[in-house]
Amino acid sequence: MSDLVRVRFAPSPTGPLHMGGVRTALFNYLFAKKYDGTFILRIEDTDQTRYVANAEQYIIDALKWCNITIDEGPNIHEKYGPYRQSERKEIYKKYVDELVAKGCAYYAFDSSDDLDKHRKDHEEKGKTFIYNWHNRNKLQNSLALAEDVVSAKIKNGEKYVIRFKSPENETIQLVDEIRGTITIDTNTLDDKVLFKSDGMPTYHLANIVDDHLMQISHVIRGEEWLPSLPLHILLYKAFGWNPPKFAHLPLILKPVGKGKLSKRDGDKLGFPVFPLAYTNPKSGEVSSGYKEEGYFPEAFVNMLALLGWNPGTEQEIFSMEQLIAAFELGRVSKSGAKFSPDKTKWFNQQYLQQKSATELANLYSVILENRGISREMSYVKKVVALVKERAVFVSDFWQLSDFFFETPKAYDPKAVKKQWKENTPSLMTEVGEVIQNIDDFTSENTENLIKEWITKKEIGFGKVMQPLRLSLVGALKGPHLFDIMEMIGKEETIHRIEVAIKELSQE
Numbered sequence: 249m250s251d252l253v254r255v256r257f258a259p260s261p262t263g264p265l266h267m268g269g270v271r272t273a274l275f276n277y278l279f280a281k282k283y284d285g286t287f288i289l290r291i292e293d294t295d296q297t298r299y300v301a302n303a304e305q306y307i308i309d310a311l312k313w314c315n316i317t318i319d320e321g322p323n324i325h326e327k328y329g330p331y332r333q334s335e336r337k338e339i340y341k342k343y344v345d346e347l348v349a350k351g352c353a354y355y356a357f358d359s360s361d362d363l364d365k366h367r368k369d370h371e372e373k374g375k376t377f378i379y380n381w382h383n384r385n386k387l388q389n390s391l392a393l394a395e396d397v398v399s400a401k402i403k404n405g406e407k408y409v410i411r412f413k414s415p416e417n418e419t420i421q422l423v424d425e426i427r428g429t430i431t432i433d434t435n436t437l438d439d440k441v442l443f444k445s446d447g448m449p450t451y452h453l454a455n456i457v458d459d460h461l462m463q464i465s466h467v468i469r470g471e472e473w474l475p476s477l478p479l480h481i482l483l484y485k486a487f488g489w490n491p492p493k494f495a496h497l498p499l500i501l502k503p504v505g506k507g508k509l510s511k512r513d514g515d516k517l518g519f520p521v522f523p524l525a526y527t528n529p530k531s532g533e534v535s536s537g538y539k540e541e542g543y544f545p546e547a548f549v550n551m552l553a554l555l556g557w558n559p560g561t562e563q564e565i566f567s568m569e570q571l572i573a574a575f576e577l578g579r580v581s582k583s584g585a586k587f588s589p590d591k592t593k594w595f596n597q598q599y600l601q602q603k604s605a606t607e608l609a610n611l612y613s614v615i616l617e618n619r620g621i622s623r624e625m626s627y628v629k630k631v632v633a634l635v636k637e638r639a640v641f642v643s644d645f646w647q648l649s650d651f652f653f654e655t656p657k658a659y660d661p662k663a664v665k666k667q668w669k670e671n672t673p674s675l676m677t678e679v680g681e682v683i684q685n686i687d688d689f690t691s692e693n694t695e696n697l698i699k700e701w702i703t704k705k706e707i708g709f710g711k712v713m714q715p716l717r718l719s720l721v722g723a724l725k726g727p728h729l730f731d732i733m734e735m736i737g738k739e740e741t742i743h744r745i746e747v748a749i750k751e752l753s754q755e
């Protein structure tokens with residue numbers, strides 16, 4: 249592994265990972281692997297009020313399901329560990345003190361009531377209160393107060409935060425690998441809190457310190473963090489560190505209408521927004537996941553890769569290896585990418601068609617076992633080969649092929665009404681006799697003999713074939729009827745005809 253490319257996925261464990269988060273992880277992973285680099289998982293759990301206990305495990309499980317392997321992370325090759333920010337508390341204090349000593353940050357004692365009052369006063373005058381260069385010299389902080397007052401306040405245990413002192417009257421140039429150069433006037437920035445009164449760093453400080461200490465080369469993250477970039481660049485400058493390269497990924501948009509696809513959109517719009525199903529530990533509420541809905545991880549990953557990135561060709565189906573080879577930050581778009589649930593299904597269908605009959609039969613056997621059905625693998629394989637073309641999910645197989653495993657328990661009433669006529673029972677009895685006399689029960693031979701008989705009797709094919717299908721399948725669906733007959737065998741075919749005659753003649 250080379251140290252030239254070191255990227256991190258840095259989620260906050262505040263709940264399940266949204267599919268947008270998985271895409272961020274994926275793009276980081278693809279980029280790392282393309283350059284033989286390192287993919288790091290860092291848990292950003294400094295906001296204790298939003299901490300959710302099962303979220304970290306969820307994140308790890310979700311990445312694993314997607315085949316995104318972590319090179320360094322909590323308990324994994326902890327080269328620059330620990331990788332959980334809550335376990336790095338002492339580190340941040342030292343760095344924020346350094347900024348204060350350098351005059352790049354300051355203590356601020358303003359209570360939240362004070363700040364609320366300032367906000368209100370400003371609002372009344374039609375203005376917005378921003379804690380920045382404009383007013384910081386008039387507020388309760390170490391820039392405005394005398395040194396001895398400040399030391400006394402600290403000594404007395406008065407609560408304070410540490411704010412970044414944004415430079416005045418400077419123009420800074422930010423470079424984003426996807427968006428190009430962005431120019432910012434520092435007078436528009438507020439003095440963000442770096443260190444909170446509870447002794448914990450804020451996201452901004454911890455994130456920068458860790459990216460530096462963990463030698464991150466590229467920060468690839470969601471567009472929602474772009475507004476934080478000026479502060480982050482200024483922090484690097486204040487510390488005298490070289491910043492990594494930055495790339496902000498476009499938003500994932502709702503399938504219809506405008507706006508970002510949010511966690512709340514999920515089940516409401518009829519599709520999952522989470523990779524794995526999630527149970528909220530507090531409310532017990534369960535959200536659906538792609539895995540449990542029957543999606544293959546390869547299909548889910550393939551779909552995500554194309555949300556905001558394109559290979560520049562018509563190719564749509566990519567294995568993880570192909571994605572790694574093709575991925576380029578330069579081909580990530582600036583504008584939002586619309587999520588399509590239908591396209592996601594299409595990907596799953598494509599992957600399902602590519603799977604071997606053995607793999608699909610193994611998956612289907614589990615469903616069959618749950619229904620108390622056990623059949624030889626060779627039989628299940630043949631069934632799968634006959635019906636898979638019409639399946640999007642393995643769970644579709646049962647509905648497409650139940651008749652290969654059991655005698656119909658019910659018959660489609662509409663089809664019965666249309667196809668089961670007065671003379672049908674006698675016709676079916678006759679067909680039953682024809683079938684009884686067939687020795688070579690292969691699909692082809694049966695088809696020839698039955699068609700010959702129909703021709704000889706001078707009745708329409710439909711008059712025999714449709715009720716026969718109804719008898720064997722219970723509906724007018726399914727693959728080639730003679731293939732079905734060969735599969736279920738002569739005895740079962742005759743049995744089903746007898747059952748249908750009995751059941752349907754009573755109506």
Ligand code: GLU
Nearest residue numbers: 258259260292455469473
């Ligand atoms: N902890 C931030 C998040 O939850 C990380 C943002 C970043 O990658 O810098 O997304």
